[in-house]
Amino acid sequence: MSYTVGSGADGVPPGVEKPGEKLALGVAARLSRYLQVLIQARKMGKETISSQELADYTHVNSTQIRRDLSGFGKFGKRGVGYNVESLVDQIRKILHTSGQHNIALFGAGHLGTAIATSDIFADHGFRVVAVFDVDREKVGEHIGPLEVRHNSQLRDVIDEEDIVVAVLAVPSAAAQRLAEELVDAGVKIIFNYSDALLQVPPEVTVHTSSPAVDLLYALYFYLT
């Protein structure tokens, strides 16, 4: 697989981003955010979008957006903007996330159910292929098309479905032990919705969802 992107249209090699090198953390984070807006814009039937519109929705400066994108090719049309559809494809190529990724969900409570039935992950190519719970009452129930399974089966499913991402919608008290089982089973990315501080080996990434933190941050700028 090559890192070269956007060399199809005009063959101009990007000046800033060198093929074969990882993106800087900030660039990857911003590209992901552009993608979210683009996918939603596409859903709403929008065909083109300007860097200014992207800036309004992402709170990233419009010059920064144009700069980020122009590092990979000339995707825009002057006086018009960017084609939504093709920019989605380009960014997905850049982020190597064009394919589908299977994820496993833990916890079939309110939060787990909300996650499994929303299309927030599906829209970005993540497919929830299994839902687990420890509660025998819940095992066997259906959430959408999925039957809730008991945690004891997690290893089999993770192997079979080639799962590297697990989403934790379980109580804080259960999260660390579950995380350890998941690491053992080969999961590489844990998306933690509990507020537990998870300890995992360095090769595993934990992302802890923190709505309250985002809110504190927004509130600071309102208060000052």
Place this chain on the structure above:
Amino acid sequence: MSYTVGSGADGVPPGVEKPGEKLALGVAARLSRYLQVLIQARKMGKETISSQELADYTHVNSTQIRRDLSGFGKFGKRGVGYNVESLVDQIRKILHTSGQHNIALFGAGHLGTAIATSDIFADHGFRVVAVFDVDREKVGEHIGPLEVRHNSQLRDVIDEEDIVVAVLAVPSAAAQRLAEELVDAGVKIIFNYSDALLQVPPEVTVHTSSPAVDLLYALYFYLT
């Protein structure tokens, strides 16, 4: 209200951060994240924490953390670390978020119920004081101690309870119209859990929760 912080212990004025000035965006964002970890560490009975431990949990470089904190005062003890309890207080002072803030929640479905019953907001001083839904079937039901009210009452509650923050756990299709009503009623911060792109006046802040974006970002570094 003064911006001066940390002048109690040793009276040394901070060298980098000037009182009366807003924090840089990045500093405010990082302080919020430190706070999240500190609050959870406190819950777990931890009395002190080192910049390295904070770095492990927040993925922020430990030097950066010491630098951020030392801009406001000498909060740490060499060879020991930072006192968790007092650092929580200091950061709250810096962010002006020592008080309680009332929030209103919209949507009494699975997601809304999960939010209302978790303590993820409560731990950071946010109190859900009202839950709304448009579904007459749900109005009158109880979620924890709160009775679900109909959206038509939102204006009264927002006025009475002095609410500036609204959390939207409603379907995407309903989000824009609701956002407009909230802006009209005086809400200043909208925390959007739907994937709708909300358009609001410039004085209102929208934060759209984007778990899939975070996941894409984590996956990029796993794949490369």
Place this chain on the structure above:
DNA sequence: TAGATTGTTAATCGATTAACAATC
């Protein structure tokens, strides 16, 4: 004392912004 960790410096790198020519 020995070990650990802070607070701070200095050097580098990436982000941000204004400005504007190019061009659709």
Place this chain on the structure above:
DNA sequence: TAGATTGTTAATCGATTAACAATC
């Protein structure tokens, strides 16, 4: 043509990091 918006430059600012003396 006129208006809009990209792509790019240059200048500034903030973030990041290594290194280490200070000190608990």
